[in-house]
Amino acid sequence: MVGEPQPIPVGQEPPPMHRLPNGNGSTPARHRGYNGEAKGKPARRKGDRFAVVNAFLDFTAGGLTRAAALTWLVLWRDTKPDGTARTSQADLARRIGADPSTVKRAVAALVKAGLLAVVYRGSLRRGPSAYRVRPLTREQVTPPRSPFS
Amino acid sequence: MAHSKSNYTAAADVFDGWKDEVLTGSPPTFYPIGSGELARIEIGPGLVTLLGGAPGAGKTAFVMQAVVDALRLVPALRALVCNVEMPPKVLLDRQLARLSGIDLDTIRYRRLTAEHAERIDQAMHTLEPLTDRLAFVRPPFNLENVAASADGFRADMIVLDYLQRIPPPGEHADKRVAVNATMDYLRQFADAGVAVLVVAAVGRTKDNKGRSSYSGDGLNLASFRESSELEFGADDCFIAVPSEDGGEYGAVAVTLRHLKARHTRAQDLTLEFDGRVQRFSEAADPQTWNPDRPGKPPRGRLQSALASAWAKTPPAEADADQGAESW
Numbered sequence: 001m002v003g004e005p006q007p008i009p010v011g012q013e014p015p016p017m018h019r020l021p022n023g024n025g026s027t028p029a030r031h032r033g034y035n036g037e038a039k040g041k042p043a044r045r046k047g048d049r050f051a052v053v054n055a056f057l058d059f060t061a062g063g064l065t066r067a068a069a070l071t072w073l074v075l076w077r078d079t080k081p082d083g084t085a086r087t088s089q090a091d092l093a094r095r096i097g098a099d100p101s102t103v104k105r106a107v108a109a110l111v112k113a114g115l116l117a118v119v120y121r122g123s124l125r126r127g128p129s130a131y132r133v134r135p136l137t138r139e140q141v142t143p144p145r146s147p148f149s
Numbered sequence: 150m151a152h153s154k155s156n157y158t159a160a161a162d163v164f165d166g167w168k169d170e171v172l173t174g175s176p177p178t179f180y181p182i183g184s185g186e187l188a189r190i191e192i193g194p195g196l197v198t199l200l201g202g203a204p205g206a207g208k209t210a211f212v213m214q215a216v217v218d219a220l221r222l223v224p225a226l227r228a229l230v231c232n233v234e235m236p237p238k239v240l241l242d243r244q245l246a247r248l249s250g251i252d253l254d255t256i257r258y259r260r261l262t263a264e265h266a267e268r269i270d271q272a273m274h275t276l277e278p279l280t281d282r283l284a285f286v287r288p289p290f291n292l293e294n295v296a297a298s299a300d301g302f303r304a305d306m307i308v309l310d311y312l313q314r315i316p317p318p319g320e321h322a323d324k325r326v327a328v329n330a331t332m333d334y335l336r337q338f339a340d341a342g343v344a345v346l347v348v349a350a351v352g353r354t355k356d357n358k359g360r361s362s363y364s365g366d367g368l369n370l371a372s373f374r375e376s377s378e379l380e381f382g383a384d385d386c387f388i389a390v391p392s393e394d395g396g397e398y399g400a401v402a403v404t405l406r407h408l409k410a411r412h413t414r415a416q417d418l419t420l421e422f423d424g425r426v427q428r429f430s431e432a433a434d435p436q437t438w439n440p441d442r443p444g445k446p447p448r449g450r451l452q453s454a455l456a457s458a459w460a461k462t463p464p465a466e467a468d469a470d471q472g473a474e475s476w
């Protein structure tokens with residue numbers, strides 16, 4: 001599926017964060033080699049990005065509530081090049097014109113359907129959650145099992 | 150007087166199967182645990198591999214890396230881990246640190262923030278598919294329970310960490326006899342077709358100044374605690390010896406001294422161990438290993454000159470960072 005992280009091949013684990021040039025463990029803004037030399041601009045994968053929204057609008061959006069579809073679209077809009085979106089539920093509610101409680105239900109429904117993965121769980125102290133959007137539901141991705149298999 | 154029942158295998162019975170294996174060129178099965186230096190370590194069905202080392206040398210980190218990477222590289226492999234000192238969640242914390250490159254402390258104290266999200270997500274996606282093929286022995290930690298668990302889980306690889314704390318069945322006069330018996334059983338496990346990876350504690354020995362210590366100078370085959378049977382029963386014996394000086398980032402060079410190789414030529418391995426992320430990786434040329442820049446292969450004269458020329462060249466305007474918001 002587009003945007004789904006792949007398992008890391010053996011020997012290609014990322015370098016330790018404490019050894020990165022910025023030293024604070026954050027993901028560097030630009031792709032860098034091991035020794036900190038800039039390796040040019042990161043590749044922008046706009047094609048993937050449009051494939052995600054196209055698949056969502058063509059196959060998935062019609063079966064969702066208005067709040068769930070709009071929540072998904074706002075999170076897709078806010079997705080950064082690292083594949084995650086950090087938007088607070090209050091902000092989502094303001095932008096789609098709904099109550100925070102409606103947004104909360106919409107997020108839960110999207111997670112349950114496999115359209116949203118919570119990659120970092122936020123809180124009052126930890127800030128907003130981080131999400132990864134997926135265009136297709138679990139049922140759409142996993143074909144029904146044959147009764148003969 | 151009771152006569153003991155004869156128990157032998159005639160060479161004629163073994164010969165046909167052996168001949169087929171030789172003539173069809175079927176090599177023995179090995180479970181790879183990495184590339185480069187790590188690929189030289191033979192772990193596979195029928196083999197008992199023993200790893201010793203002083204406390205804190207990275208023995209558990211090494212065997213858990215070996216198991217997880219073997220599971221990543223061999224899709225059908227199933228492994229059973231018996232660790233008497235650490236519960237499964239702690240062992241998984243360490244693997245998460247290794248695969249994500251995030252400090253173990255940050256993971257252990259659950260101080261993850263949004264900047265870790267992408268690495269955690271990818272590491273979880275790496276670990277999760279392995280979970281059906283990896284199991285941990287629950288107490289009691291004894292060999293009967295290990296054997297029953299290995300049968301139940303259909304394990305191809307068994308890890309015992311560590312041997313001196315896992316008693317064999319029956320009563321034994323002392324610790325030494327018990328360890329002898331444990332090794333006998335492990336040999337039988339291997340003969341039944343599983344790979345056995347064993348961590349063993351070592352005793353202090355006299356260093357070159359006559360002091361009692363875990364110094365690498367004094368560690369040898371006789372250092373395995375309790376019994377010489379360990380060295381006889383194992384196919385390969387390694388002792389992990391960390392270097393005394395660490396680098397700026399806490400990484401140290403660790404030599405795996407290959408003290409016994411039943412089937413190959415013993416050859417020491419030089420690795421780099423970064424304790425903060427619990428990761429062993431291939432070290433650069435040990436002669437020129439620099440603890441502050443571990444893992445970086447030494448450059449030739451021309452490569453270094455070229456690199457320094459690039460370093461002196463300012464980046465072009467177009468290479469300047471652009472906001473991540475501008476999709």
